[in-house]
Amino acid sequence: MSKAVYLDYNATAPIHQQVVEAMAAVMTAGGNPSSVHQSGRTARNRVEEARAALAGLINCKSPEIIFTSGGTEANNFALSTAGDRPLFISATEHDSVLAAAGEAAVRLPVDSHGILNLDVLRAALAAAETPAFVSVMLANNETGVIQPIRAIADIVHKQDGLLHCDAIQAVGKIPVDFNEFGVDMMSVSAHKFGGPQGIGALVLREGLAVPAFIRGGGQELGRRAGTENVAAIAGLGVAARTAEKIIAQGEAIAALRDEMEARIRDLSPASRIYGGTVPRLPNTSSIEMPGVPAELQVMSFDLDGFAVSAGSACSSGKVKASHVLKAMGASEEEAGTAIRISLGWRTTAADIDAFIDSWRKLYKRKSPKFAA
Template identity: 50%
Template sequence: MPSHAYFDWNATAPLRPEAKAAVVAALEVTGNPSSVHAAGRAARRLVEEAREQVAALVGATPREVVFTSGGTEANALALSPALGDTLLVSTIEHPSVRSGGRFATVEDVPVTGIGVVDLAALEGLLQGRNRPLLSLMLANNETGVIQPVAEAAALIHAAGGLLHVDAVQGPGRIACDFKALGADLMTLSSHKIGGPQGAGALIVRDDLAVDALLKGGGQERGARAGTENVAGIAGFGAAAEAVRQGWAAEAARMAALRDEIEAGIKAVVPKAVIFGAEAPRLPNTTLFSAPGMKAETAVIAFDLEGVAVSSGSACSSGKVAPSHVLAAMGVEPEFARGAIRVSLGYATSGEHVGTILNAWEKLANRLYKAGNHQEIAA
C-alpha cells in the first residue's frame, strides 16, 4: 500500500493482498492454458476459476466473460458495427468510448447540469433508428455521478437496439448486476478493484457474438485471440472475489469518509463547489473546485503534503487538460480549470482524511491569503 495518503483510487486501486497472492502463485504455473498436457491444464484451471469469480461479481455466467488486457480494450471490443448501425454515447463517457471504437462516427447524448444523462433527449435520438447501439457508463469516473442505466436500457431495447455499459467504476462501490441493469455488454477492469493492471473483461450476453479485434486464435471462444495473461487474470479473479464479499458495508464506510471530506472542504472555503452533489454518486468520489484555484498547482501542493489526488481522469498521459465531463455539464471555465478529484478505497482511513483536510487548509490559506481573493474564502 502507498505510505502516503492515497486518494486516487478511481485511477487505480492499490493491489489487494489476495490478488497479489494469486498472481505470485500463478507465476509458478508454466503451462500455456491452450495446451492439453498437465501443465497447460493447470493454467487453464486458473483462468476458468477467475472467469467464475468475475462472473459472480456482476451476476453473469462464466460463458459471458471475455478476458481482455483492460477496460480500454474491452470498450473497443464492444463498440463494433457488427452490433449496431448507429453508435450513441453520452457526452461524459470515458475517452476510450468517445473515440467510437470501430464506428466511423458517434452521436452525442447530452447530460444535465448535474451530470446525469438526459433520458428525454435519448428517447428523441432513438426515434427512427435502425439497430442503435448505446454506450453509457454506470458511474462517471470524474464526478462519481451514477447514471440511470436500467432506464436507458428500457429505451434502447424498445428501439430494437443494444446497450453497452462501461462499469469499471462500479464494483465494490454500488450494486453492479449485469442482468438487473439490462446490459447487453459490460466492461470491467482489474486494477480498478485492486487486481493487477493489464487485465479486464467484456461481459457479453450469452446469445450475442462480438467481432474480435484480435484474430488468429481460438482463445476466449473466438472473441479475443492470444495466449491469456494467466497471472493477471488470476489476480483479477481474486480481487473480484474479495470485492464481492462485504462490499455494501465498505461502501457505507467510504461514503461517511467522503462526506467528512466534503464538509471539511466547505468549512474552509464555503464557496467551493462539489460537482454532481445533487445527483446519486459513488460513495467514494468527490470532484470539487474553488474560485481562483488551478488544478495543476493544487495537485502539486497536495503531493508536497503527502497526499495523492488527481485533476480528473488519469487517462491522458499525465496531462492536465480541461475536463470534457465538466464542459458537458456546462460548468464555468473558471471552476472547471480548478477541478480536483478525491477518490477513496478500502484502505482509506480517518487518519488519511485528517491528512487531506490539513493539506487543503494549507493550500486554501496560501490561495486566499490577505489581499488575494480574501472575500472568496469568507
C-alpha cells in the first residue's frame, strides 16, 4: 500500500478542514459566552449559531438542544432522567446506554436482522405498572441497521411512556428528523460526521422538564452547568452545515459498500453480512471472515494499510464477542470472526479494490475454510 486507507468512519470520521479553521479562529479570539462584554457576546453568538445549525440539520428547535461533552454524556444524561419509571432498552444498544441503564433495565429482543421486536415492546409496555422510559438507537454502530423509530415512538406514547433515541451514528449519514420521529430525547455526537471529538448534544422535546445533569451555573438553560466549549461547539456547527453535502453522497457510498460485500461473498459464500437485507446506514458493513478471529483481522489489515474495527470503538480493546451480533443470533464463534467496515466521503473504488485484495490474501493465508 502506498497510502493508508481509512475504513473506520463509524469510530470517528475525519475532521473537515473548515472545522479545524473555524475552531482555530475561535480559540484565538477567546471569550466566555457568559460574559456581557463584546468578546463574551461574540462567543455567545458563536454558540448560538452552532445551535441553530444543528437544529436545522435535525429539524428541531434551537432551545431544545443541550450541548454535552459527547455522545456518551448525552446518553447518560438521557437515561438519568428516567427517574422511577421502568426502563426498557433494546438488546443491541451502545455500551454507554447499557451501562447507564444498569442491570435493572429490561433488554428487549431483536430479530435475526437486528430489528427490535415491536410485539414484545408493545406487550412489555402494556404490562408495566407505570409509564415506562424506553431507549432505542436509530442506527446501530456495528451493523448500521436502522430501527423503525416512528413506529416505536407511537407504541411508547400510546402507553404514556418516554422515548430516548441514540442517533449518534445516523446524524450526518442519513436524513434525521427529530420532529418527524416523534421521540422525546435524541443524542448526537459531532465526531461521527466530520466535527471535533469531545462535543455532542442531547435534544430534549420542548416542554419536557428534566433535572439538571450538572449543577453549578446557569448554562444551557440551567440543565448542564459549566462554561461552554466554544471552539468545539463552533466546530460542530460547521460540521452540521456541511453534513447535507455528505448525506447527498449516501447512494454513491452505498454502491461502493454493496460492491465490496458482493465481492467478499464471491470469495467466501459462507460469510454472513449482518443486517444485509434490511435498511442500513449506507456506509456500514459487519461481515464475517469464517475461521479468522476478528482481532487478527484488524491487526493484519492495519499492517496492510487498512483501518477497520472489530466492532464499537468504545469496546474494541476488549477480547469478547459482540453483544450486538449475539443478540441477532450469532454464535460466540461467528460473532468472533466479524469485523466492521465503515466507509465515508473519502472512500474510492480504488480503496475497495485494494481492500478486497488484502481480504483475499488474509483469508487464503489464515482460514481453514478457504476454498477459492
